[in-house]
Amino acid sequence: MSERVLVAGAGMAPFLPLGGCDSHAALAGQAICAALADARIDYDLIDQVFTACVHGESGIAEQMLSQIGYSGVPVFSLADGCASASSAFQLARNSVLCGQAECVLVVGVECMPARISNREFFGLKELARDESPTVGQGDSANAFIERRRQPALLFAAQTSWLLTRLGVAENSFDQVLERARTQAGLNPYAVLNRVPDRDGWLPPYLSPPACGAAAVVICTPAFAQRFGARADVTVLASARGSDSTSEQESGCVLDVLGRATTRRVAQQAYQQAGLGAEDIDVAELHDQSVGDFMVNSVALGFCREDDIDRFVQLHGPLKGQKNAVNPSGGLLGRGHAPGASGLAQLVELVWQLRDMAKGRQIAGARTALQHSTALGRAVSITILQRT
Known part of the structure; x- marks a missing residue:
């Protein structure tokens, strides 16, 4: 059993607009090869593979591995909306910690057609004609679940709540979007560098959908020493949580979309790492909406609820650094490929900790936080540190 897990390799394929690629294999293969090369190991040293893809058919993992071949090792496939990539990473880490594997490949990919509907993008079926388009009301478990079957309405309600209940300035929303576009312009992997305009079926305060892939290789320190793999980034903590009935019963859309769960899971992650929010140098948080950027910054402890406007105006600083x-542009700038976004966040943070994020580098970054959520129902937080 290992007491520590290292991120030995990280790789990503550029995020593309919907319909920009029709091959899961091509995208995944590019990310996998980059991660293995970065780790300085060959594929035959991998003990297990965990894959994540939301819009894939049966056997998608086989397609994802087709460009590097099949070695007969266990392969695990996950499809759980925006939580997919983070779930794959956490299960892979647990496998290393408990001694089932010394070296694991984790890869996430999403390849969606240009004509996908907004509900399909969220991993939901189209509504039948007799189904109401309103967000579910009441206090039953089914009513709580019903709320999440209307994500566009939830995010609209989130925006309204921030404007009317918390008094967030309207121009702060524009500033978050503009900053995401600016940072995306510094990120060669961002989808906004490849589309002249956003797709029209999502409102501007939601992240643009994308096709993309990302991969990481994790291992034990002993494995890294034995085979010469990179050993410069350590996973200090990785915590996961889901919402509770009481949080749902609060009736606050911010909690339906994960505010309370993020706050609770963040404390677990900080406790695991022996750190606090004040120790984080750089973070990639789940900003599927502009409101997500604001709410999750508060829930993670980066700013106060009554200080959101100032935090936005200062360009999301940590330890005084804007x-x-x-810094990648987030989901709002890099784009959101549900099966890959969580891993893409981790790849960006590994690059930041290695001083490899050209043009958007946070100087002296040593400790990093990654946060992802699936419409609030599942929240994951991982903390990395430069060794």
Whole structure:
């Protein structure tokens, strides 16, 4: 059993607009090869593979591995909306910690057609004609679940709540979007560098959908020493949580979308790492909406609820450094490929910790936080540190 897990390799394929690629294999292969090369190991040293893909058919993992071959090792496939990539990473880490594997490949990919509907993008079926388009009301478990079957309405309600209940300035929303676009312009992997305009079926305060892939290789320190793999980034903590009935019963859309769960899981992660929010140098948080950027910055302890406007105006600083929250452009700038976004966040943070994020580098970054959520129902937080 290992007491520590290292991120030995990290790789990503450029995020593309919907319909920009029709091959899961091509995208995944590019990310996998980059991660293995970065780790300085060959594929035959991998003990297990964990894959994540939301919009894939049966056997998608086989397609994802087709460009590097099949070695007969166990392969695990996950499809759980925006939580997929983070779930794959956490299960892979647990496998290393408990001694089932010394070296694991984790890869996430998403390849969606140009004509996908907004509900399909969220991993939901189209509504039948007799189904109501309103967000579910009441206090039953089914009513709580019903709320999440209307994500567009939830995010609209989130925006309204921030404007009317918390008094967030309207121009702060524009500033978050503009900053995401600016940071995306510094990130060669961002989808906004490849589309002249956003797709029209999502409102501007939601992240643009994308096709993309990302991969990481994790291992034990002993494995890294034995085979010469990179050993410069350590996973200090990785915590996961889901919402509770009481949080749902609060009736606050911010909690339906994960505010309370993020706050609770963040404390677990900080406790695991022996750190606090004040120790984080750089973060990639889940900003599927502009409101997510604001709410999650508060829930992670980066700013106060009554200080959101100032935090936005200062360009998301941590330890006084601007743009330290989502230097990649975040989901709003890099784009959101559900099966890959969580791993893409981790790849960006590994690059930041290695001083490899050209043009958007946070100087002296040593400790990093990654946060992802699936419409609030599942929240994951991982903390990395430069060794």
